[in-house]
Amino acid sequence: MTVTALLFASYADVLGREAVEMSLPAGATAADALAWLRALPGGDALPPAPLLAVNLEYARAGTVLHSGDELAVIPPVAGG
Amino acid sequence: MTVTALLFASYADVLGREAVEMSLPAGATAADALAWLRALPGGDALPPAPLLAVNLEYARAGTVLHSGDELAVIPPVAGG
Amino acid sequence: MRAAIVHGAIDVAALLAEVASASHGATVLFIGTVRDVNDERAVTGIDYTAYVPMAEREMQRILREAAERFDTDAAVVEHRTGHLELGDASVAIAVAHARRAQAYAASRYILEALKQRVPIWKREAYADGTREWVAQQGAMTAHQD
C-alpha cells in the first residue's frame, strides 16, 4: 500500500524534502513508517520517537496505517 | 475657612447640586464637613460614612481640612 | 504609561500602537463594552461620569503599581465618560510585555483596581424607561478609619 509521509521544519531539512511516497506492506503501523523514513539518507537524524499524526490527528506509534493515509512527522511545535 | 465640597452621581442628585462652598471653623475635619452637608436639605440621604477624598486623594474622616481644600464625597464607584 | 478619561470613542488601535515595541512579544488588550443586560434587566445605554482629575490620578497610580508588581513599562488605560450606547467601549487597557504571563496579569490587575477604586460612576438606562445609578460589586464603599 502507499502512504504519504509529510516532513516539516528541521525534519524536512534533514531529509531534504517535505513529502515522501512510501510503499509499505499491508498492516504496517506508524512506527513501521517511521523506521522506513529513518532508513532514508539523513533519516537517522530523526528522533526515535517523534510526534506523529495520521490524517491530521495526533496518533500513537502503534496506529495501523491504510492505503492513502497521510502520516506526518511533527517536530516540537513553536506556534505563538 | 472656606472648603469646597464636590458631590457626584446619586449624591449630587439627592442634594440637587454638584458643588457647595462650605464655611467651616478652623480645625474642622472631613467628618465635620460631612455633618455640615448632611444637615442640608436632602443631605440626610447621604450615608453616614461615605468614601471621602481631600484634594484628589482618598482621605479618612478625621483628616483636618484647610482653607481652599476640595472635599469630595464619593459614591460607590462603578468604572469599567 | 498613560491614563486618561476621554469623552469620545476610545481608539483601541491607537492604544495598541502606543504600547507596541519590538522588545515586547506579548500584548493584551482588554475592552469593556456596554452590555444589553445587567442583573437580568434589559439595558439600553449607560451614562458614565467621573471625578476627572482624581480618576486620572488614581488610574496613573494603578499603572505605577502594575509596573512595580509585573515589571510593566508599557501600559495605557482610557475610560470614556458621557452617554454610551450598547456595544460602545467604556474602558480599554493595553499592556505590552516581554512575557505573556505578566501581560495578562498586569491587564487584569489594572482592570480590577480600576473597578474597585477609580471615582467613576454609571447610570444605566433600562428598556422600561427608568434609569439608575449602579455600584460596582466589590468596589470600596466606605472610608477606612
Add this chain to the structure above:
Amino acid sequence: MRAAIVHGAIDVAALLAEVASASHGATVLFIGTVRDVNDERAVTGIDYTAYVPMAEREMQRILREAAERFDTDAAVVEHRTGHLELGDASVAIAVAHARRAQAYAASRYILEALKQRVPIWKREAYADGTREWVAQQGAMTAHQD
C-alpha cells in the same frame, strides 16, 4: 468561532469586530509579536511554517475546548505564517464574554494550548546571520504510547 492560518498581516480590528456583540461586556485580545531578543540572542526576524490543515483543525478543537470550559461562544484565532519582521504579529486571539474573568481565562487557555500542540514551527534569524528552528518550551515533543 473561527481558527485560521493566514499568510498576510493579521487584521486585529477585524478580529475584534468579529467577536463584538452587545451581549458581551468583556473582550480580551492577545497579540503575539516578534521580539528582538530570544534566549539572549539578537533576533532579526522569524519564518513561521505550519501543517496548515492540521493546525487549523487543532486550533478549532482548542476553541471548542475553551467553549466548553469557559462558556465562550465568541472566540477567534489567527496565526500567521511566512516571513515576519520584528514587531509583526504572529498570532492574535480575540475572545468576548459576558464575564471578564472568563474572557481572560479563555484567552489564556487558547494561547497556551496553541503553543503546546498546534503544528506550527518557527525559524529565527539572528543578527549574526545564522538561522535556527526553535522549539516552544513546554510543547509536546514525543508521542504518547
